[in-house]
Amino acid sequence: MLELRFDPVRLPPRCNELRHEVREFLAAEVAAGTFDPRDPESGSSTAKEFSKRVGARGWIGMTWPKQYGGQERSFLERYVVTEEMRVANAPTRHFFVADRQSGPTLIRYASEAIKRKILPAIVRGEICFCIGMSEPNSGSDLFAASTKATRVDHGWRINGTKIWTSNAHNSDYMIGLFRTSASTRENRRHGLTSFLVNMKAPGVSCNPIGQMSGQKEFNEVVFDDVIIPDDHTIGEIDGAWKQATSELAYERSGPERFLETYGALSELVDAVGTQPPATVVAGIGRLVAELHTLRRMSVSVAGMLEAGREPVVEAAIVKDVGTVWEQGLPHRARDLAALVAHETGPNVTFDEKLAFYLKIAPKVTIQGGTTEILRGIIARGLGLR
Amino acid sequence: MPEQESYVVATAERVFADLADPQSVIQLRNDSWRAPAWAALLETGLPLAWVPEVLGGPDVPLDEGFAILRASGRVALALPLAEAMLGAWMLAQAGITPPPEAASIVPSGPHDQILVGRDGRLAGKATCVAIATEIERLAVLVASNEGPHVALVRTTDCRINGRPNLAGELRASIDFDGVFPLAYAKAPAGLNHAAVLRMGAAVRAQQIAGALERMLEISVRYATERIAFGKPIGQFQAVQHNLAKLGGEVAASVAAAVSAADAILHEGLASDASILEISAAKIRCGQAAEVGAAIAHQVHGAIGFTDEHVLHRFSLRALSWRDDFGNEVFWSTELGSMVARVGARGLWPLLASR
Structure with a gap:
């Protein structure tokens, strides 16, 4: 049976310097009015320029090969940058998907020409990526995707619809999963291919979909006879299922998988002051113990990635435990805050802040792999499937 | 390690x-x-x-x-x-x-x-x-x-x-x-009542993590062997998801316990870092014992409730180790007091220091 080993990986000393650099950089951005660290919705108008300044610091694609503009720094260093930006509520939306997922996918599977063209621009913070996976009839069941890519002279023609595509309306490129052949009786995962899609290409249209939280990230992306050049296929034709798994460990184990509602905890600590009642003290202690443990698990997985392992199950565990925790956090903060008067004075904003986190809480166990899918992966790792 | x-x-x-x-x-x-x-x-x-x-x-x-x-x-x-x-x-x-x-x-x-x-x-x-x-x-x-x-x-x-x-x-x-x-x-400098409790708590966290590791192993094995409704119960999604959740609790307890041990090795028993690590380990392992014991017993059904089965030797020990050297509420109060002291601005630097 799989041994669940989470070694006590510590961030090396050079990460401390980097952490201070990131904090100083973010403090200057806050001072300049780029974003408000207590408002996770701030920074939407400044995200694009912010992205370029982060790129100029060398903090996008920092683990990538130097030949593509990267710096070949460690995953642990990237981890520090990611968590500092997440906790500060910095507007990373313009570069985060490319940095975490799309870039590494291109490095592994794209043609040399594409890599040379796209990766340095990502590193400079100039281009934004989105991920085209879900369709109206294909969510967790990725292999039900039916949006078609049909062979034409020198390329492919795409028709169909992707949905729930976060940030598509601001994106320059999508890495999308399209059906190039029918699945086979032996392998229902066969027949899907990854493509790099220029979102500005003729025939691509984005229709915004409002979210219950008031956010406007979702889109429906319609492909109407969109032509994709031959060298924009990413990896094996009909064999995308073989490439899906290794990136998932990066996508699932990062600090963003348990810190999305961290603001609810820091707002709570702020609201209850230095002498909270015993119940509140114990409640906060418990939350911090759980958060610390999650972070230690996540750093441990970052260490496994740095060591060249593929900790698919460990990463699924971090995301499962982490997202269930961050989902509960605002509700528990609400409970504890009730014991302290916080309606007046400077704490008047606590309820408003909390409302945002309460409203986004339902999504965290859905995005990027639902709890149910993750538990299936863990069960397989345990030898039950 | x-x-x-x-x-x-x-x-x-x-x-x-x-x-x-x-x-x-x-x-x-x-x-x-x-x-x-x-x-x-x-x-x-x-x-x-x-x-x-x-x-x-x-x-x-x-x-x-x-x-x-x-x-x-x-x-x-x-x-x-x-x-x-x-x-x-x-x-x-x-x-x-x-x-x-x-x-x-x-x-x-x-x-x-x-x-x-x-x-x-x-x-x-x-x-x-x-x-x-x-x-x-x-x-x-x-x-x-x-x-x-x-x-x-x-x-x-x-x-x-x-x-x-x-x-x-x-x-x-x-x-x-x-x-x-x-x-x-x-006693040498630094060895006081608080330090002894911390050392003991770190030890109990290890024991709980170890017991949970074995509870997961025997639960998974049982689920692949026990046939009900014509197939091993481990093939039912409800059982798989329960065991996956147990896997998460085991992972959390192991990670917390080894991290606390590592903190004691490098930082001693008196630093803020060790207080965070040790209290977190005792709290999180205690929680994992509660959730983990419930799932392991659920998977085993009645046979796991018998005195002849080994499961209770793990589950009852893990549960009772929660009470030694300060239980979850004791350590939550210790850790929560430290957090109240450092405030919202100090909380993230404290967590990130580890």
């Missing part, structure tokens, strides 16, 4: 498997396994693991010692190895050569206080002290006007009122009034 490669840990696991296997212990239905198993443990020197060579011990590194105790949790070891290691560790800290008889450690409760009078006799009461037939001595942290001291005491000199915990192991209230120590020495 060198635990898999460690010769000492491998030796410990071999002794546990040969002489204290939980299934064999159940089948015996008596305590005849205890004396040979304990003798074998003494032979290996494991109870003195954390004692330096100058005081007659093998000077096993702290983290390897913790790994031994996690391994002892994996067999639900019903011998007072953890207690003996802790007692010998505290005596050695004060420069006292540990005696051949095993000593349990006092205090293990947050509210205990043992004092010393002018005549050198002790006074005060301790609660929740782990005792057993193999324990003939107590290593006691004593408060005095000259600062904390460590005393070595004969158990038969004390009034001891032992009661079984959930797992049937004895936890005692001990009255030290009038007891004259066999040895008495000043």
